Amino acid sequence: MNRQTITFKTQPRIEAVSSICGTKESEGIVGKYAERVLFDDMFGEDTYERAERKMLTTVIEGAIQNGGIGREDVGVLVLGDLLDQIISSSFAARAFDIPFLGVYGACSTMAEALAVSAAFLDGGHFESAVAATGSHFASAERQYRYPLELGCIRPPQAQWTVTGAGAALLTAAGEGIRITDATLGKVVDYGVTDVNNMGAAMAPAAADTLLAHFRETGRSPEDYDLIATGDLGALGSRILKDLTNEKGLDISKNHTDCGEIVYNVIEDEYQGGSGAGCSALVLCSYLYEKMRRRELKRVLFVATGALLSTVSSGQGESIPCIAHAVSLEA
Amino acid sequence: MNRQTITFKTQPRIEAVSSICGTKESEGIVGKYAERVLFDDMFGEDTYERAERKMLTTVIEGAIQNGGIGREDVGVLVLGDLLDQIISSSFAARAFDIPFLGVYGACSTMAEALAVSAAFLDGGHFESAVAATGSHFASAERQYRYPLELGCIRPPQAQWTVTGAGAALLTAAGEGIRITDATLGKVVDYGVTDVNNMGAAMAPAAADTLLAHFRETGRSPEDYDLIATGDLGALGSRILKDLTNEKGLDISKNHTDCGEIVYNVIEDEYQGGSGAGCSALVLCSYLYEKMRRRELKRVLFVATGALLSTVSSGQGESIPCIAHAVSLEA
Numbered sequence: 001m002n003r004q005t006i007t008f009k010t011q012p013r014i015e016a017v018s019s020i021c022g023t024k025e026s027e028g029i030v031g032k033y034a035e036r037v038l039f040d041d042m043f044g045e046d047t048y049e050r051a052e053r054k055m056l057t058t059v060i061e062g063a064i065q066n067g068g069i070g071r072e073d074v075g076v077l078v079l080g081d082l083l084d085q086i087i088s089s090s091f092a093a094r095a096f097d098i099p100f101l102g103v104y105g106a107c108s109t110m111a112e113a114l115a116v117s118a119a120f121l122d123g124g125h126f127e128s129a130v131a132a133t134g135s136h137f138a139s140a141e142r143q144y145r146y147p148l149e150l151g152c153i154r155p156p157q158a159q160w161t162v163t164g165a166g167a168a169l170l171t172a173a174g175e176g177i178r179i180t181d182a183t184l185g186k187v188v189d190y191g192v193t194d195v196n197n198m199g200a201a202m203a204p205a206a207a208d209t210l211l212a213h214f215r216e217t218g219r220s221p222e223d224y225d226l227i228a229t230g231d232l233g234a235l236g237s238r239i240l241k242d243l244t245n246e247k248g249l250d251i252s253k254n255h256t257d258c259g260e261i262v263y264n265v266i267e268d269e270y271q272g273g274s275g276a277g278c279s280a281l282v283l284c285s286y287l288y289e290k291m292r293r294r295e296l297k298r299v300l301f302v303a304t305g306a307l308l309s310t311v312s313s314g315q316g317e318s319i320p321c322i323a324h325a326v327s328l329e330a
Numbered sequence: 331m332n333r334q335t336i337t338f339k340t341q342p343r344i345e346a347v348s349s350i351c352g353t354k355e356s357e358g359i360v361g362k363y364a365e366r367v368l369f370d371d372m373f374g375e376d377t378y379e380r381a382e383r384k385m386l387t388t389v390i391e392g393a394i395q396n397g398g399i400g401r402e403d404v405g406v407l408v409l410g411d412l413l414d415q416i417i418s419s420s421f422a423a424r425a426f427d428i429p430f431l432g433v434y435g436a437c438s439t440m441a442e443a444l445a446v447s448a449a450f451l452d453g454g455h456f457e458s459a460v461a462a463t464g465s466h467f468a469s470a471e472r473q474y475r476y477p478l479e480l481g482c483i484r485p486p487q488a489q490w491t492v493t494g495a496g497a498a499l500l501t502a503a504g505e506g507i508r509i510t511d512a513t514l515g516k517v518v519d520y521g522v523t524d525v526n527n528m529g530a531a532m533a534p535a536a537a538d539t540l541l542a543h544f545r546e547t548g549r550s551p552e553d554y555d556l557i558a559t560g561d562l563g564a565l566g567s568r569i570l571k572d573l574t575n576e577k578g579l580d581i582s583k584n585h586t587d588c589g590e591i592v593y594n595v596i597e598d599e600y601q602g603g604s605g606a607g608c609s610a611l612v613l614c615s616y617l618y619e620k621m622r623r624r625e626l627k628r629v630l631f632v633a634t635g636a637l638l639s640t641v642s643s644g645q646g647e648s649i650p651c652i653a654h655a656v657s658l659e660a
Contacts, residue, residue, distance in 0.1 A: 004429050006455035047645055076514060083639065084414045086434050090517060090637035094650045099334050099514035101442060102637070104416050104432040112431060116446060123453040125336035143641075184406060184429035187420060307420035307432070309413065311473075315377055320424045 004209070005183040005216040012121040013176030014168045014328070015128075017284035018062025020055050022137065022163030025273075025281065028264040033285035034164070035062060041138065041163060049083065052136035052165075055277075056081065056092040059167035059284070060132050067128075067169040074098045074169075075126025078117045080109040082135050082161075082276050083143060089133075098130075107202075107231050108185070108305030109133040110280040111324035114168065115182040118326075121172045128172065134165025135275030144195075144310060157197040159233045159274035162262055166277065166284030177291050183213040183325040187307065191318045195308060198319070199236020199259070199271050202304040205321035206232060207243035209302060213325045214249060221251045228287060229302040229323070231259030231278040233271030236304075258282035258303075279303040291330040299328045334539070335513040335546040342451040343506030344498045344658070345458075347614035348392025350385050352467065352493030355603070355611065358594040363615035364494070365392060371468065371493060379413065382466035382495075385607075386411065386422040389497035389614070390462050397458070397499040404428050404499075405456025408447045410439040412465050412491075412606050413473060419463075428460075437532075437561050438515070438635030439463040440610040441654035444498065445512040448656075451502045458502065464495025465605030474525075474640060487527040489563045489604035492592055496607065496614030507621050513543040513655040517637065521648045525638060528649070529566020529589070529601050532634040535651035536562060537573035539632060543655045544579060551581045558617060559632040559653070561589030561608040563601030566634075588612035588633075609633040621660040629658045 019034045026037040036058065043051040056079065064071055077096060079089035080103040093100035105112040113131035120126050138148055140161040146152045154160075170179070188208045192201035206229050214220065221227060232240055237257040244251055262273035262282060283301055290296040304323040313319075349364045356367040366388065373381040386409065394401055407426060409419035410433040423430035435442040443461035450456050468478055470491040476482045484490075500509070518538045522531035536559050544550065551557060562570055567587040574581055592603035592612060613631055620626040634653040643649075 006450070006453075009454075049641060049645065080434070082415075084641060085412075085436065085637065085639035087637070087639040087642050090650045090652075091642070091647070094517040094519050097516060100517050100652060101446065101514065102434040104410070104434050106415065116431065116449075119446075119449050119453055119455065120336070123336075123449055124339075125449065184431065186427060187424040187430050189424050307415065307417070309415035309417040311379060311414060312417050312421070315379065317421070320420045322420075322430060 003216050004212045005181055007181045008118050008122040008179055010122050011178040011180055012118045012170050012172055013174045013178055015171040015174045015176035016063050016067035016169040017288045018059040018066055019166045019281050019284040020059055021281050025162055025164050028262055030262050030282050030286040033289045048136055048138040052139050053088045053091045055165040056088050056134045057095050059165045060130050063130055063167035063169040071096055074128050074130055076101060076120060076129045078103055078113040078129060078131045080104045080113060080133050082140055105322055106305030106307050107274055107276050108303040108322050108324050109276045110283060111301060111303035111326050114326045115324055117170045118179045121170055129170045130167055132167035133276040133280045135161055135277035137161045137163045140275055155196045156270050157235060159198060159259055159271045161275035162273040162278040162281060164277035164281035166280030168284055178329045180327045180329050183209055185209040185322040185324045187320045187322050189318050189320040193318045195313050198274060198306045199233040200239055201306050201319040202232055202321040203236045203239035203243060206240050206302055206304045206323040209323040209325050210244055211247055211249060221254060224254060224298050224300045225296040227251050227255045227300045228258055229304060230257040231274040232257045232304055233259040235271050294330055297330045301326045301328060333546050334542045335511055337511045338448050338452040338509055340452050341508040341510055342448045343501050343504045343508055345501040345504045345506035346393050346397035346499040347618045348389040348396055349496045349611050349614040350389055351611055355492055355494050358592055360592050360612050360616040363619045378466055378468040382469050383418045383421045385495040386418050386464045387425050389495045390460050393460055393497035393499040401426055404458050404460055406431060406450060406459045408433055408443040408459060408461045410434045410443060410463050412470055435652055436635030436637050437604055437606050438633040438652050438654050439606045440613060441631060441633035441656050444656045445654055447500045448509045451500055459500045460497055462497035463606040463610045465491055465607035467491045467493045470605055485526045486600055487565060489528060489589060489601045491605035492603040492608040492611060494607035494611035496610030498614055508659045510657045510659050513539055515539040515652040515654045517650045517652050519648050519650040523648045525643050528604060528636045529563040530569055531636050531649040532562055532651040533566045533569035533573060536570050536632055536634045536653040539653040539655050540574055541577055541579060551584060554584060554628050554630045555626045557581050557585045557630045558588055560587040560634060561604040562587045562634055563589040565601050624660055627660045631656045631658060
């Protein structure tokens with residue numbers, strides 16, 4: 001039986017990050033750590049899709065600049081997003097003369113991008129890589145749900161897609177935060193079909209990956225200063241803790257969820273934030289800064305994704321979910 | 331300046347393959363080498379999307395069985411497809427209790443999946459991996475173009491989405507075909523906006539990757555028994571040869587294109603085949619078998635992808651394209 005957890009011998013570093021978020025996101029705990037805030041959610045563009053793309057381009061460029069290197073020094077861009085055919089990523093990559101690998105794991109994309117980038121650096125193939133993703137409330141709403149103009153009411157179990165993006169510049173060596181290992185997730189589907197209840201759908205995948213991670217590494221939750229899942233939201237987080245408790249794993253002491261903390265008053269957004277940009281924003285602002293200041297030394301970043309499409313839901317399918325965990329050490 | 335070409339120190343092997351194709355595809359040169367042929371393009375399912383998913387599940391299972399190992403021995407599935415949110419891949423991965431990484435590179439997906447899988451094996455992270463992708467004419471037509479029921483006429487520069495899938499079982503050691511290196515592509519966009527002329531859009535990306543590959547490796551086209559691009563189709567292949575010739579690289583002696591050879595009488599399908607399944611099918615049937623018999627010893631597999639979406643085209647954007655090259659040695 002192959003292990004799901006892979007260990008990076010060279011421990012690639014997160015040398016620099018860059019983040020951007022919308023006005024609503026800027027008002028929360030996390031938003032105060034964001035590098036840039038959009039006061040115009042169109043970002044000066046004429047479509048939400050172009051705004052999302054510009055957010056992604058901005059953070060990729062930002063991470064490269066913050067790392068003090070040139071574009072020509074970056075070996076590969078590993079990018080993904082929620083729009084059909086990960087179009088924001090492909091168009092963002094077009095703006096850079098750098099090899100590009102497109103990845104897709106819905107809201108787990110940031111963890112997948114980190115793991116794939118780290119594997120290429122660990123193998124000695126590149127000296128540096130950029131892992132990035134983002135999402136935009138308005139482009140996601142019109143693709144996955146309803147055009148904003150319809151003014152649809154959201155059910156209480158729903159989450160709110162984060163307008164935000166985060167990019168991490170990974171380097172093969174340096175003083176940055178070390179990526180020590182990663183637990184790659186399996187697709188888990190407990191049969192949830194309610195597309196407004198992603199937290200419930202994703203919680204079993206998060207539990208599955210966490211159980212594998214602690215079983216395979218021999219660590220306990222206390223070995224981490226923080227276990228940051230998400231975006232499960234408030235309800236999903238409660239389900240996760242129930243599911244892991246049932247299996248004898250108590251993560252309650254040092255667990256937080258990117259979707260739960262991204263907004264200030266989460267009642268307004270029902271269960272909290274979601275979207276590929278949610279965990280990417282939290283990682284590349286709040287978590288990175290806390291680790292840089294050594295307020296957090298060891299963090300397990302467990303991004304979760306609901307791998308549905310509008311067609312699959314329309315055809316009555318349930319929601320396959322996944323979670324990838326990445327261990328970070330300051 | 332980072333090189334685009336990465337060298338796999340351990341040379342991971344393609345230990346086994348599996349392929350499936352539709353009736354139309356079975357009538358060509360390539361189809362004779364396919365492991366399974368669908369005489370019912372619904373594959374016994376009630377939607378084209380479920381048929382596509384079943385094709386992918388079938389070849390993944392087939393490659394594992396042909397490799398003589400168990401599902402529990404496979405370290406990771408690296409899958410992608412053309413449907414929104416790569417839904418065929420996520421649902422196919424759900425059928426296996428194996429970690430899953432979703433990738434997206436449109437019709438270049440098979441080369442990307444091979445490169446990512448090989449990097450994980452080369453780094454010693456897993457003993458084996460499955461790289462797979464597929465496409466279905468009917469599901470692609472209704473997502474990207476028009477429902478088949480409309481009976482739309484195709485323009486002469488169009489290609490025909492292949493109903494087919496291919497999976498390769500990669501192992502860290504063994505007697506299989508060796509993956510020696512890979513040249514990861516950059517996004518190239520010459521401003522083509524005609525969504526019916528993907529060959530013309532993708533040819534510059536193929537040229538860019540080929541030029542980088544030969545420049546960085548110091549090899550010449552004659553070092554390969556075959557350079558298999560695609561799916562550029564007939565017109566795209568002519569453009570590719572013009573573009574590389576202009577730069578002093580003559581690939582005409584040993585070049586073929588997966589889109590050009592997949593159908594018997596390509597005039598019926600205008601420029602030939604396309605779709606993520608096209609190059610995957612050609613690799614996992616015709617090319618693999620020719621290499622296994624040592625009729626071809628060294629092959630450069632250069633899958634090309636048009637990274638557009640219906641939204642980006644509708645918003646008047648041009649088509650960003652990419653090509654990844656993977657060197658194979660029997």
